Amino acid sequence: MAGRIKDEDIALVRERTPIADVIGEYLQLRNAGGGSLKGLCPFHDxxxxSFNVTPSKNLYYCFGCGEGGDAISFVQKIEGLAFAEAVESLARQIGVTLRYEESGGRSTRRDEGKRQRLLDAHRAAAEFYAEQLLSPGAVEARRFLSERGFNRAHAEHFGLGYAPAGWENLTSHLRRKGFTDAELISxxxxxxxxxxAYDRFRNRLLWPVREVTGEVVGFGARxxxxxxxxxxxxxxxxxxxxxKSRLLYGLDLAKRDISARNQAVIVExxxxVMACHLAGxxxxxxxxGTAFGEDHLKxxxxxxLGRSNQGGKVVFTFDGDAAGQKAAVRAFAEEHGFASETFVAVQPDGLDPCDLRLHxxxxxVVDLVDHPLPLYEFMIRKVIEEYDLSAPEGRIAALDAAAPVVASIRDHGVRRFYGKNLDRWLGTLDEAFVLNRVNQHIRRATARGARSAPAPAAGPVPTPDAREAPYDLGDPSLQRERLALKVAVQFPGLAAGFDSFTAEDFTVPQHRAMLALIAGQGGVAAAGDPASWAARLREAAPTEAQRDFVTRLAVEQLELYGELDxxxxRQILGTVRTHSIxxxxxxxQSELSRLGGSGDAGEQQRLLTELMALQQHKRALQEELAGGM
Structure with missing residues (x-):
């Protein structure tokens, strides 16, 4: 049985490995003087x-957390590898052939570590898929790319491939190369x-997903x-x-320009990614295949490198549709932990970067990224555009919805700046009033945080699109909506009408966010096993706040006089819909009254027609509910 790597080979790997190049694959290093380099530590936030690298000694040390060592220990820790696996990984990169000792002292070769075997299998798979993209069977894959403005050179640049339609094309190919079924499945x-074993990907166009070092570790398949x-x-x-929570597609290609330009662009x-890179x-x-999260952020x-060192600009680009707005909400939830200036770029006509480049x-594409809105401005404007600002009541409602967003800004100067802008965007012409409203939310949030434990009757943790939004459990409308949400979470099989709800049917942002979350999972019609439905919703929730809300809805009593049937x-859901109507x-009616004798007959007729349709809808709903009694 093969034993440990020979000491002289380990020493050779240490000697020949340029530590700055290895660590530079994972973080940006800048000159710190005295022959040292400095960057943000990858092992603590x-x-x-405070993370220093000394190339002349091939060592690193973090003065913040005390982590230190050589290139081997760095790779071992950051990749979660055993010592021998880290040595093997570095040896492969620098072209050193390792020798191993058996118990009798005789030198021999041995099979590489498990991780390296999996990397080798993925590299071979990527080569196989790339060859298949040129085969007659890949005509639809090539058509897909051509219709989106990509040619053969583009496909080769990004390493795209095609998985044939059969069940064992790749599996048989890799078996012949010496890989076991267990390795392919693992x-x-x-x-x-x-x-x-059978091929996981069949009749699909494939994108190889690479680590920052360029090693293929998986695939995305269309x-x-x-x-x-x-x-x-x-x-x-x-x-x-x-x-997937620690991988970003395209980072192996983008890493050097991200550091050089102090800019990262997050697309969906x-x-x-291909369209952006090809556009410059x-x-x-x-x-x-997952939401942008804390690990991606790190x-x-x-x-x-971070704001304190002239850190860069992060631009989120989202589709202009509902899913894109949901992505913006997630980005807003994460922004507080980001040490860079954060912006949002959304194409007004709803085109994503790929379609934008095509059309x-x-x-x-360059113009889209070059003209983004600051994330706070984007979120505030998205909130207030949901309200009718032509009436004082609408402006006050918009203020109450947007003030928590402004209140969540930690920097006092920036918060005051957006408070004044909010006054201008709403047209209230009373900065002191608006800023006072914002400060009320800050005091309310501070008081909540100071309590050692929440009161039993406290409302749910606000969801990210409504930070600290008012949530009064004594409000009858809120109680009705919350009960409907509990039915949808706890008894999806009885909530057949829930999927026809729209955001307009709910009065608070927390409930609208839950509706979007459920719809994103296919609605209650796709709930399947009720026992795992809440778990699915929790897993899909974009933040801890919303995961907490899902949990509360899943465990709270329904507070009914009898058993739910x-x-x-149907009565619970119908009541919510009736009050929405x-x-x-x-x-x-208020809008008709406001028009009065303005003489805009066309607008009046449109409102009357819409009002009559609503009244007819309400009568039909009431008859439906009465018929089920």
């Missing part, structure tokens, strides 16, 4: 760099069937035949080498 390249089963996009599963899809926005990256922070050319569930009816 910090705003000012790495996520194959799945376990009753008759053995379905080509709409009639086939399975999701449109399928990513590699979690494996010893693929951890693989084709968006070479700092674009995307997540791999990776970029290290690349950008308007490369310059349009199909009839009572009443609110819209009242708003239309």
């Amino acid at each position: 910090e705003k000012s760099p 790495g996520g390249l194959a799945a376990q069937g009753r008759r053995g 379905k080509l035949d709409p009639a086939e089963d399975g999701p449109k996009y399928l990513n590699s599963p979690e494996s010893p080498v693929f951890h 899809g693989y084709t968006d 926005v070479t700092t674009a990256v995307a997540t791999c 990776i970029l922070r290290r690349m950008l 308007h050319g490369d310059q349009a 199909e009839h009572s569930a 009443n609110r819209r009816e009242s708003n239309l």
Whole structure:
């Protein structure tokens, strides 16, 4: 049995490994004087760099957390590898052939470590898929790329490939190269069937997902035949080498420009990354089938070095549709932990970067990224545009909805700046009044934080699109809506009408966010097993705040006089819908009254028609509810 790596080979790896190049793959290093380099430590959260690298000694040390060592220990810690695996990884990069000692002292070669075997399998798979993209069977894959403005050279640059339609094309190919079924299944390249391993990806266009070092660790795959089963996009599963919460697609290509330009652009899809890079926005990256989270944030922070050292600009680009707005909300929730200036770029016509490049050319993509809105301004404007600012009541309601967003800004000067802007955007012409409203929310949040434990009757933790938004459990409208949400979470099989709700049916941002979360999971119609439904919603929730809200809705009592059945569930949902119609009816009547004798007959007729349709809808709903009694 092969034993340990020979000491002289370990010493050779240490000697020949340029530590600054190795560590520079993971974080930005800058000259610290005296022959040393400095960056943000990857092993603890910090705003000012205390991580030092001394190339002349091939050592690193963090004065913030005390971590230190050589290139081997760095790779070992940051990748979670055993000592021998770290040595093997570095040896492969610098071209050193390792020798191993058996118990009898005889030198020999041995199989490389498990992780390296999986990396080798993925590299071989990427090569196989790339070859298949040129095959006759990949005509639909090539058409997909061509229709989006990508040619063969672009596909080769990003390493794109095609998974043939059969069940064992890749599996058989890798078996012939000496890989076992167990290795292919462990790495996520194959799945376990009753008759053995079979290809995980079939008849799909594939994007290789690489670590920052350039090693392929997984794939993103796009379905080509709409009639086939399975999701449109399928990513590699979690494996010893693929951890989607710590991977950013395109980072291996973008890392140097991110550091050089002090800019990172976050897009939503693989084709968006391609479009941005080809248009000249070479700092674009995307997540791999998951929401942008804390681990992604830490990776970029290290690349950008942080605000205290002239840190960079992070631009989130989102689709102009509802999903894009949800992504903006998630970004807002994460912004407080970001040590860089954060912006949002949304194309007014709703085109994503890929379609934007296709329809308007490369310059349009560059212009989109070059003209973003600060994230706070984007979020505040998104809140207030939901309200009618032509009436004092609408402006006050918009102020109460937007003030918590302003109050959440930690920097006093920036908070005051946006408070004044909020006054201007609302047209209240009373800065002192607006700023006082903002300060009320700050005091309310401070008082809540000072309490050692929340009172039993306290409302749920606000969701990110409504930080500290008023949530009065004594409000009858809120109680009705909350009960409907509990039915949808606890008894999805009885909530058949829930999926037809719209955001307009709910009065508070927390409830609208829950509606969006449920809709994002396919609605209650896709709940499946009720026992796992709440768990699915928790996992899909973009922040801890919303996960907490889901938990509360899942465990709270329904507070009914009897058992919940199909009839009572229908009554609960119908009551929410009826009150929603009443609110819209009242708003239309108010608008008609406001027009009065203005002479705009066309507008009056439109409002009257809409009002009559609402009244007819309400009568039908009431008849439906009465018929079920």
